[in-house]
Amino acid sequence: MTLFVVLMVAAAGVVAAWVVRDRRRVGHVVGLIALAGTVLAVAVIQPGDAIEATGITFVSTPFARMMIMLVAVAGLLLSGIAAVAGDERSPAVAWLATVAAGLICLTTANPVPGSWAILAAAAIGLALPISGIAGRNVAAVLLTALTALAIGAIVVVVAMAGGTAQLALPEPDPGLVGLAFVGVAAAVAVRGAVVPFHRWAPPIADVSSGPIVAALLGALPALAAILALSWLDQEVTPLLLPLGVAQAIVLVAALVAMILSAFAAWIQDDLGHVTVYLLGHGTAVALLGIAAVDPDAWAPTRTWALASVGAAAALLGWLTVMEGRYRSRRLPDLRGWVRRSPLLAFVLAIAALAMIGIPGMAVMEARMALVGLAENPLASLVGTIGLAAPLLAIGRILVVGIDIPSAAVRTAPEERPHRPPGRLGPDLIRATAAVNRAPIASVLALTMALGAALVSTGAFDLVVAAAGDPPVEPQGLGGSTSDQLESGWAPGEVGDP
Amino acid sequence: MSWPAVVVVALAILVVVAAVVAVTASDRRLALVGLAAALSLAPLVADPLPDPLVVAIRIVGAALAAYLVRIPLRDAGPGRGSRIGWPAEAAAAAAAFVAGFAASSTGLAGSGPAAATAAAFAVGAVVLVPLADQRDPGRTGLALLLAIMAADLLRVGLGDPGTPGSLTVTAAMVALATAVAAMLMAREERHHGTSGTVVPGKGTEDEP
Numbered sequence: 001m002t003l004f005v006v007l008m009v010a011a012a013g014v015v016a017a018w019v020v021r022d023r024r025r026v027g028h029v030v031g032l033i034a035l036a037g038t039v040l041a042v043a044v045i046q047p048g049d050a051i052e053a054t055g056i057t058f059v060s061t062p063f064a065r066m067m068i069m070l071v072a073v074a075g076l077l078l079s080g081i082a083a084v085a086g087d088e089r090s091p092a093v094a095w096l097a098t099v100a101a102g103l104i105c106l107t108t109a110n111p112v113p114g115s116w117a118i119l120a121a122a123a124i125g126l127a128l129p130i131s132g133i134a135g136r137n138v139a140a141v142l143l144t145a146l147t148a149l150a151i152g153a154i155v156v157v158v159a160m161a162g163g164t165a166q167l168a169l170p171e172p173d174p175g176l177v178g179l180a181f182v183g184v185a186a187a188v189a190v191r192g193a194v195v196p197f198h199r200w201a202p203p204i205a206d207v208s209s210g211p212i213v214a215a216l217l218g219a220l221p222a223l224a225a226i227l228a229l230s231w232l233d234q235e236v237t238p239l240l241l242p243l244g245v246a247q248a249i250v251l252v253a254a255l256v257a258m259i260l261s262a263f264a265a266w267i268q269d270d271l272g273h274v275t276v277y278l279l280g281h282g283t284a285v286a287l288l289g290i291a292a293v294d295p296d297a298w299a300p301t302r303t304w305a306l307a308s309v310g311a312a313a314a315l316l317g318w319l320t321v322m323e324g325r326y327r328s329r330r331l332p333d334l335r336g337w338v339r340r341s342p343l344l345a346f347v348l349a350i351a352a353l354a355m356i357g358i359p360g361m362a363v364m365e366a367r368m369a370l371v372g373l374a375e376n377p378l379a380s381l382v383g384t385i386g387l388a389a390p391l392l393a394i395g396r397i398l399v400v401g402i403d404i405p406s407a408a409v410r411t412a413p414e415e416r417p418h419r420p421p422g423r424l425g426p427d428l429i430r431a432t433a434a435v436n437r438a439p440i441a442s443v444l445a446l447t448m449a450l451g452a453a454l455v456s457t458g459a460f461d462l463v464v465a466a467a468g469d470p471p472v473e474p475q476g477l478g479g480s481t482s483d484q485l486e487s488g489w490a491p492g493e494v495g496d497p
Numbered sequence: 498m499s500w501p502a503v504v505v506v507a508l509a510i511l512v513v514v515a516a517v518v519a520v521t522a523s524d525r526r527l528a529l530v531g532l533a534a535a536l537s538l539a540p541l542v543a544d545p546l547p548d549p550l551v552v553a554i555r556i557v558g559a560a561l562a563a564y565l566v567r568i569p570l571r572d573a574g575p576g577r578g579s580r581i582g583w584p585a586e587a588a589a590a591a592a593a594f595v596a597g598f599a600a601s602s603t604g605l606a607g608s609g610p611a612a613a614t615a616a617a618f619a620v621g622a623v624v625l626v627p628l629a630d631q632r633d634p635g636r637t638g639l640a641l642l643l644a645i646m647a648a649d650l651l652r653v654g655l656g657d658p659g660t661p662g663s664l665t666v667t668a669a670m671v672a673l674a675t676a677v678a679a680m681l682m683a684r685e686e687r688h689h690g691t692s693g694t695v696v697p698g699k700g701t702e703d704e705p
Contacts, residue, residue, distance in 0.1 A: 056665075097672075104665065112652060112657060112665070113664070113665035114665075116665035116666045116668065116669040117665050117668065117669070119645075119669045119672070119673070120665070120668045120669040120671075120672035121672070123669070123672040123673045123676040124672050124675065126676050126679075127675050127676035127678075127680075138680075138683045138684075139634060139680050139681070139683045139684035140631070140634075142676065142679070142680040142683065143631055143637060143638075143680055144631070146638075146641060146673065146676055146677065146680065147631070147637070147641060150641050150644060150645060150673065151628075153645070153648070153669065154644060154645065154647075154648040157648050158648055158651050158652065158655075161651070161652040161655040161656075162655050164655075164657065165608065165655045165656045165657075168608075168656070
């Protein structure tokens, strides 16, 4: 029943926040209230809760609860940052839709509903910043992105359905199963804007806000990767089919994408584009887990997914505050920003730590485990270099930041808090909040980054949750169970690491 | 409950005809009628038939998706329609329909109803060009919705009976229609000279 409450709260929040999206202040308030309500609703989810609604059986697991909670909290903090940083529109609609998509993805055994739900959440997120803004090429940018994401969803649904139909045969054809496997991996790459499937994503960063990009390219690709992994683990891995060529294609594509994404992030001057490439790099790491077709990939890939949501939110939270403060995202305009905003420099460093990790952190162990699954010395070497490569881009941003400040940086609001003159009272509180928007935004971004780093260390039993079982429908609950078993959609038979 | 096989085939043909109308008509209203008809009839191309509640939700979703796209298209001028004409598009769809049936009969395309696979192939064939050639965003938007419908038909043809997939595809279509409507509205605003809006943090966005 608690799952139903979360779904209803998130759905009602999407509708309410969408209706008031053009009213700046009301939109932010409604979005924050809806996300806070969703966080509270997620907090009461009990692992093992199960409901059936219109043929769909939802079963909660510790991993699902943790992931949905992470998405909801990340959305709440990013919406707060967007409100304080002065964004025209609240990103709450996109994050509430992502919560709903996450619930469908992570609590149902059949991967098809989750695939459509991810597309629905992405479409809502894409529609949000566009309507009402008549800017350069906005319609063309959106149309390209919608086409790419719809094709990604179509490919994954058809590949999974086709692969499952083939696997249900007495003697499945490894070639056709391999084709379905490559299709599923390619769809994840399109969703996550992994090089070379990235062309649609950087323009989205130009017409959208950072928090929305975090949902589109951080949280939703993580859900897509988990969905693909679940399908592989339940349907393909147990049959031990010879998929060598297909696996090699996905592995090489992932390794090349890691290097190219990091390189692209390094040479970009637009911080919006830098973050897009860094998020694409993260999804390429997840492809290593998909390429393995190995039960050993289960826990590290899901650990990566949990950590990546927080890291993406922390990175885009930092970008949103930077953009709000300096009114520019171009690195040449931001020369000397570290001198002006040392707290934000600390936020970026912590976000990088949450994303890449250091030895001993759960995220680092998971990423190294995924590289190790390649079982090839050259692939492991390239993978290890690829894992560390984003440091180049982040290092460049920090180095530019310690240069002599540019005019845009010198005239930006200070990070230090101020106390306006006046006697203690409501007016003083309002005035204090008004003149301290910059430090408040920095503190929120710092909170986001520290939370993400904490998750990446493996706190909250993250690794245990990631190693847990996929959702298994309880006996006698769902009408769909027998249908699924008959058609080969047998849920949760395998998958325990 | 099941339809007789001939009824399933007839429904599949109707879906394809409606999709051809949606993609080839330069009259926007006719194209929208075709879209609504295709999306509404598609869930009936199944064996066994889905739960009546699911069918009702699918039909309401189809109407909502068509209505959302109608809002920006209502005042837009006529579309480009098909560049090769509807007879050529219909012929391509018919060929793909036969190919879909053939694929099903060889066992390549799963254990679901062959008519669903055939309709998916046919609709897939007619939406390919508008998806690739995006000079008429309204037509491409309709093609996107039809492509999602074709994928769902193929899923049914491949033997996944799932009601769950059938319901969430409705949510995806409505969300996609919302995004398509937003995109078309942004395009209209641009054409009516309201560009130059200040985008927060990005300065003024001017025409290229």
